[in-house]
Amino acid sequence: xxxxxxxxxxxxxxxxxxxxxxxxxxxxxxxxxxxxxxxxxxxxxxxxxxxxxxxxxxxxxxxxxxxxxxxxxxxxxxxxxxxxxxxxxxxxxxxxxxxxxxxxxxxxxxxxxxxxxxxxxxxxxxxxxxxxxxxxxxxxxxxxxxxxxxxxxxxxxxxxxxxxxxxxxxxxxxxxxxxxxxxxxxxxxxxxxxxxxxxxxxxxxxxxxxxxxxxxxxxxxxxxxxxxxxxxxxxxxxxxxxxxxxxxxxxxxxxxxxxxxxxxxxxxxxxxxxxxxxxxxxxxxxxxxxxxxxxxxxxxxxxxxxxxxxxxxxxxxxxxxxxxxxxxxxxxxxxxxxxxxxxxxxxxxxxxxxxxxxxxxxxxxxxxxxxxxxxxxxxxxxxxxxxxxxxxxxxxxxxxxxxxxxxxxxxxxxxxxxxxxxxxxxxxxxxxxxxxx
Amino acid sequence: xxxxxxxxxxxxxxxxxxxxxxxxxxxxxxxxxxxxxxxxxxxxxxxxxxxxxxxxxxxxxxxxxxxxxxxxxxxxxxxxxxxxxxxxxxxxxxxxxxxxxxxxxxxxxxxxxxxxxxxxxxxxxxxxxxxxxxxxxxxxxxx
Numbered sequence: 001x002x003x004x005x006x007x008x009x010x011x012x013x014x015x016x017x018x019x020x021x022x023x024x025x026x027x028x029x030x031x032x033x034x035x036x037x038x039x040x041x042x043x044x045x046x047x048x049x050x051x052x053x054x055x056x057x058x059x060x061x062x063x064x065x066x067x068x069x070x071x072x073x074x075x076x077x078x079x080x081x082x083x084x085x086x087x088x089x090x091x092x093x094x095x096x097x098x099x100x101x102x103x104x105x106x107x108x109x110x111x112x113x114x115x116x117x118x119x120x121x122x123x124x125x126x127x128x129x130x131x132x133x134x135x136x137x138x139x140x141x142x143x144x145x146x147x148x149x150x151x152x153x154x155x156x157x158x159x160x161x162x163x164x165x166x167x168x169x170x171x172x173x174x175x176x177x178x179x180x181x182x183x184x185x186x187x188x189x190x191x192x193x194x195x196x197x198x199x200x201x202x203x204x205x206x207x208x209x210x211x212x213x214x215x216x217x218x219x220x221x222x223x224x225x226x227x228x229x230x231x232x233x234x235x236x237x238x239x240x241x242x243x244x245x246x247x248x249x250x251x252x253x254x255x256x257x258x259x260x261x262x263x264x265x266x267x268x269x270x271x272x273x274x275x276x277x278x279x280x281x282x283x284x285x286x287x288x289x290x291x292x293x294x295x296x297x298x299x300x301x302x303x304x305x306x307x308x309x310x311x312x313x314x315x316x317x318x319x320x321x322x323x324x325x326x327x328x329x330x331x332x333x334x335x336x337x338x339x340x341x342x343x344x345x346x347x348x349x350x351x352x353x354x355x356x357x358x359x360x361x362x363x364x365x366x367x368x369x370x371x372x373x374x375x376x377x378x379x380x381x382x383x384x385x386x387x388x389x390x391x392x393x394x395x396x397x398x399x400x401x402x403x404x405x406x407x408x409x410x411x412x413x414x415x416x417x418x419x420x421x422x423x424x425x426x427x428x429x430x431x432x433x434x435x436x437x
Numbered sequence: 438x439x440x441x442x443x444x445x446x447x448x449x450x451x452x453x454x455x456x457x458x459x460x461x462x463x464x465x466x467x468x469x470x471x472x473x474x475x476x477x478x479x480x481x482x483x484x485x486x487x488x489x490x491x492x493x494x495x496x497x498x499x500x501x502x503x504x505x506x507x508x509x510x511x512x513x514x515x516x517x518x519x520x521x522x523x524x525x526x527x528x529x530x531x532x533x534x535x536x537x538x539x540x541x542x543x544x545x546x547x548x549x550x551x552x553x554x555x556x557x558x559x560x561x562x563x564x565x566x567x568x569x570x571x572x573x574x575x576x577x578x579x580x
Contacts, residue, residue, distance in 0.1 A: 379446045379479075387481075387536075391446075419448065
């Protein structure tokens with residue numbers, strides 16, 4: 001099958017031209033951000049930099065970094081570069097503490113986002129004749145609406161399923177003749193197992209799946225492909241930069257093309273901030289070149305990753321990124337949801353009503369291809385009561401508060417004091433048993 | 438007479454109960470009565486011991502969470518209807534029992550019921566008005 005492009009000129013643009021385009025867009029984006037975003041202006045001024053000092057991508061390294069913390073410090077709209085009258089949509093996700101982070105999109109931003117996904121869909125052979133079931137969550141999470149717009153753009157039929165209710169998901173696939181599914185990889189595995197159990201694989205018309213929002217492995221890819229009888233493709237994104245679609249796999253399934261006409265990607269040393277040479281493993285940093293409402297310049301993703309510069313068999317010239325291998329901070333991705341230990345601390349402090357946070361430990365595992373999430377909390381005098389029902393109520397309260405703060409189901413267990421493992425006197429906060437590499 | 442009961446948090450994990458009782462053994466503490474309330478995740482062990490304050494200190498020292506709870510121990514007939522008669526008193530006086538557990542007493546033909554109510558003082562007075570004897574700490578700690 002010949003490679004199909006949505007926007008051939010851009011997708012196969014020679015690298016020197018692409019670099020020129022990036023340079024022009026970077027200069028303009030720096031100028032716009034400097035004029036409209038206080039935080040960026042202050043950081044530039046601190047470094048004694050003016051927008052005129054940036055002539056192209058070769059000057060990128062001079063620019064200050066942006067951090068997730070900024071989204072909290074300037075919550076809700078402090079980092080927006082356009083007036084709210086031009087913001088067409090908001091999305092939000094969890095921040096490092098209880099407070100959410102919010103991002104905005106202009107009409108052009110939404111169009112660009114849809115194009116990023118449409119390029120991917122076209123590239124993997126999805127056409128207007130396909131029926132695409134979107135089983136990413138809709139709502140403030142970027143997954144559902146992000147994928148939805150891409151499918152609409154190529155004229156395929158959208159089944160806006162949302163997440164949950166597995167039996168209905170499978171019935172819908174069968175009844176509606178769904179050919180492409182979008183969800184998290186662990187949910188795809190689960191769907192595959194249920195389909196196997198029900199013995200309905202031969203009633204499916206699925207040919208491809210787009211999976212993202214959480215870490216997965218090549219081994220999982222093989223299993224998903226076999227169980228669902230499809231080709232499984234990886235997608236990467238984060239709401240701070242855009243949402244899913246910042247980087248997407250092509251038919252070659254050998255890494256995700258970063259749409260370099262819209263984004264500049266760098267790999268840096270997370271400790272020193274220094275840009276690393278081609279092929280190094282380090283922290284991914286993104287600059288959004290075309291985003292209007294919420295532009296980011298040198299945004300530190302904290303994802304540890306490697307870029308592939310070799311030309312791709314699909315003919316696209318845009319650089320590829322491998323699956324992220326880990327994090328340079330303590331963020332966990334559990335069932336596609338970002339979780340920071342600090343969020344758990346905040347809830348425990350509130351529930352315990354004491355000055356000191358009860359000692360706790362997060363245990364994440366993957367059982368039957370679904371992430372399990374447990375929080376062990378050390379019992380103390382403030383939490384303990386003679387009556388079982390009072391303790392159970394405390395346990396339930398912690399569970400409910402964590403669920404509402406994180407948007408994620410959790411099993412809370414009260415454990416003995418001092419039973420949580422300590423390493424050099426410091427409690428081991430996270431035990432992640434998932435094997436993903 | 439109000440009795441001091443130890444309430445101990447027990448994580449649902451192999452060996453926890455043994456470890457707790459071992460601490461008591463090592464500190465020469467005698468258990469007079471014992472009851473265990475359990476859920477799927479944890480339990481609360483309730484103990485009447487001869488030296489409650491020392492026991493609490495020893496358990497705390499070993500990293501166990503302990504609270505001292507006030508209860509009453511009522512002497513009842515070790516015969517059919519013995520427990521029902523005690524509970525009738527609570528019912529008539531609208532006192533709710535949170536939990537209770539029995540142990541044998543030293544006196545032949547008598548048993549003891551350890552009772553926790555929301556208001557221990559009124560439990561004490563209604564039982565006494567109804568003619569029930571309450572075990573005093575010195576007696577029960579010596580069982």
